[in-house]
Amino acid sequence: MTHVLTTGLVPSGPTRRGARRVLPGFGLTLGISLLFVALIILLPLSGLAFQMAQLGFPDYLNIILSERTLAAFSVTISAAALATVFNATFGLLLAWVLVRYEFPGKRLLDALVDLPFALPTAVAGIALVALYDKSGWMGMLLEGMGLKVAYTWWGIALAMIFTSVPFGVRTVQPVMESLSPDMEEAARTLGARDLQIFRHVGFPQLWPSFITGASLAFARSLGEFGAVIFIAGNMPFETEIASLLIMIRLEEYDYPAASAIAGTILGLALVILILANIAQGRAARHLNGGK
Amino acid sequence: MTAATVTHAPLHPQIAAFHRRQRLKRLALILSAAAFALLVMGLPVIAIVARAFQEGLAVYAANIVEPDTLHAIGLTVLTALIVLPINIVYGIAVAWAITRFRFPGRRILLTIIELPFSISPIVAGLCYLLIYGATGLVGSWLDGWNVQLMFNLTGIVLVSLFVTCPFVARELIPLMQVSGRDQEEAALTLGASGWQTFRHVTLHNIRWALLYGAILANARVMGEFGAVSVVSGNIRGETMTLPLQVQLLYDDYNATGAFAAATVLTLIAVITLVLRSLIEARHPHAS
């Protein structure tokens, strides 16, 4: 290959200095990028913004504060919150096991963690119903214990847990890998127990990535559709999620209502992500050196 | 004891107890992680396969070769075949522009690239209807020319592009950020043309990350449900991608058919994960 032969032969100093536009393709690549971004990302998003602007604030409030919409929000947000807490916790456990231990089947476990990203949500949805409705393996087991999952709020939370598992694991995993064993050992010689070490030494360093993972999981759960609708029951006021309500309004050609709900969900997700970003930046400051 | 004897003296009882505790802790953590993974991720996959083959191989085969299902498979593959090349070109272009040049608005562009990941599929589909639908801003204008973008293959492709466009770019940008620029400049000073430099130097350096991103994007294109269901129009035997077909069969009380169709998607997911694993094992820096 040519580059193997050439590296080092050419003094890179002077070329790099004037490298602003030394490499070709600026116009072409930026052109393609901007065209794509405009047509595929920005224009459609502006459609939502435009629709919401047309709606006007009082109408927006009317839609959002209607009982059915509020109920859908509360179902969605509460289930997403549970899924997030659950995945943040188990994400730590899974990441820990993957980073710290060698054991047979580790590759399989690692692959399973990514399954929810690879498996289509509709497939996950019907699989969960098959498992948890009253004739399914888990359903029978839980029904015996008096817990109904399919077609209830618990089913919604379960589906959200499934789809957001990877966020909890994959965001903390690389940071966990980079934790220095020295710090842990220092804590041990200073008299700390395993749990104390994790709480006071390990976790504070994981914290920024932990927030990121949790917020991504939450945002994903807020907007999840495919995995949820099969197992949700979809009863207005009780087991109807916001995404489904958008879909229903769309089928009624009630675009303003659909847009109002969509804009709110989107806004909420963005606010969460931005807040997490700020919190993360703040927490990360001490870790790598700023004032 | 001579140096040659590697006989270990019996361990100090406290040390043995310590090792036992460590082993126990390790075992407990691994088992609980495995139990969680099996319960949440493993069981659903097993359930799909079990249900698909519940009524025997013959019924399964019959369900797969059902014309609507075959058509859905074809449409899904076609969509992927259109979307992936566009995604790859866009991914490379945007990564090249961002990592090789400084220009005003570069940081904003970086943020916008990632934006589709934080927008839920239903909201994405809605946005497309609002703009490209027959009553939408662009759609109504195109309607005058008798061009329809939504409720057909174009709509499915467009919305799939939206949903998957960050995959390739986000793999390439960090990689190209840290590597390659010197090599590219060297190649240019040696008289290679821009295209030759790209082909022989850049592409060579990023090929694994590119493949990695494309595989993830492919899984998402083939499996996308929410966004596609908004814009596909759900016309039986025409605009049903495989995930939509799964839902249709399921709602028609043809659960076995739905699970049979689902096994195809599950197989794609499993292949995706295996490829991902292989790439990661061979080229840890690709991701």
Place this chain on the structure above:
Amino acid sequence: MALNIQDVTKFYGSNKVLDQVNLTMQKGEFIALLGPSGSGKTTLLRIIAGLQFADGGLLSFDGEDITGTEARLRRFGMVFQSYALFEHMTVAENVAFGLKMRPRATRPARAEIGSRVQALLEMGEIGQLADRYPSQLSGGQRQRVALARALAIEPRLLLLDEPFSALDTKVRKGLRGALRDLQKRVGIGAILVTHDQEEAFEIADRIAIMADGRIEQFDKPENILKAPATPFVAEFLEGLGAWQNAGAGI
């Protein structure tokens, strides 16, 4: 007799890195473990600290068998080569860590912890740095914090793994004297791992010279210089004469 190491042996796989090491240390003594790279110094120190366990042999401290005692129960203060400061805690929080980790029954009150931390920082001449984060310190300052943190638990023994190796020569010499003074003032025994001969000879009461997992000679500096026990020691110490002739010894 404070620390007694008896026939300690350690394997990594089938590779024997410590071969029946014996070493006896008196109360308040300053011992240096000196030897070429890979001779097993760090391994021995970590076994003393309880961060690793020996495959054979016994460790006792003040007559008590500590061979299998966990690190956190040994109360041996350790200064790591990398200092291993907790980057997310201020200097004061770093130093207070060991006290805060104690079980409630033996944990000092909050105010008590605060005043002890301040006293330790003053003693290390870093009182003004209490509220800084480790990333805002110089190498020498970090080293002092690590030392203060190790001393905060009122250790029974101080273990130092090449604590000066990351510092430039001038800072290193100053800190060396400060460490020696501090150790004598607090009155605890210390074991210093180093491969800097000058450092070992200047600071230690006795020096253990290690090679290939064995202690070749363990004696007072002047005795070692006068009568190297093995050809290895003699060869290893070549060049040290120049240092002695220059009169840098204390």
